[in-house]
Amino acid sequence: MILLGHNTLLSDYPNIASEIKEDFLTGDFKNPGWENEFGYPVEEFLDDCFAGIYHEKMREYITSITQEYFNCHYQLDSKQKEEAVIFVSTEIYGYFSISQDITYGERNKIQEFVKDNFERNIKDKNISFDDGYLVGKLINVLDDPKKTEEIISILSKALTNKEFSSFFGGYEFIEVFQAMRPALMKLYAEKDFEDYYDWFEKPFN
Secondary structure (H helix, E strand, O other), X not given: OOOOOOHHHHHHOOOHHHHHHHHHHHOOOOOHHHEOOOOOEOHHHHHHHHHHHHHHHHHHHHHHHHHHHHHHHOOOOHHHHHXXXXXXXXXXXXXXXXXXXXXXXXXXXXXXXXXXXXXXXXOOOOOOOOOOOHHHHHHHHOOOHHHHHHHHHHHHHHHHOOOOXXXXXXXXXXXXXXXXHHHHHHHHHHOOHHHHHHXXXXXXX
C-alpha cells in the first residue's frame, strides 16, 4: 500500500492492515480461494479488500473537507448547509469513483471541486438532487408539500383506488411522508449509483 502511494491514508488510519488481516481470517465470505499454497492471502484478495476500505475512507474524507469548506466560506442556514454538503460531497465522490482522479490527501484539489460545484449547481439556485433513481426523486418531491400531496394521492389510488386531497385537512399525513426526507438524504449520502443499479435495475431472476 505504501508502494502504491497511500502513505497519507495509512498515517491517518494505521489499523487498515489489521482490518484486512481480520477480514481475511474471519470475513463472512471467507473461502479457500483467498489463500495461496502457504496460507497467505493472494494479491487479488488484498486488492479487493483494500479497495473497499479505500472507497469508504475517501467518502469520509471528501465529506469532511466539503463540510469544512462550507463552514469557512459560505453563509447558509443549517438546512441549506446540510443539503449542500450532501449534494456536493456525493457529486465529488461520484466523480472519484468513475475517474479515480482524486487521491486521499489531495485537500486543495477537493476544495477546488467543492468551490466549482457550489458555483455551478448551488449558488443562487434551489438544490435538485439527482432524480434518475427513486431515492433522489423522493428527496426532491418531499421538499414540496404540494408535490408530496400529489405522490400520496397517486400511491393511495394505486393501493386503495381512492385519491387523497388536503382540501378538508390531512396536513399531518403529508408531514408524516415528509418526515422520511432526512433518512432518505442520509441514504443518498451513503450510497452510490452502483447500489442504485443493484436495487432498481439489476436482473434478479
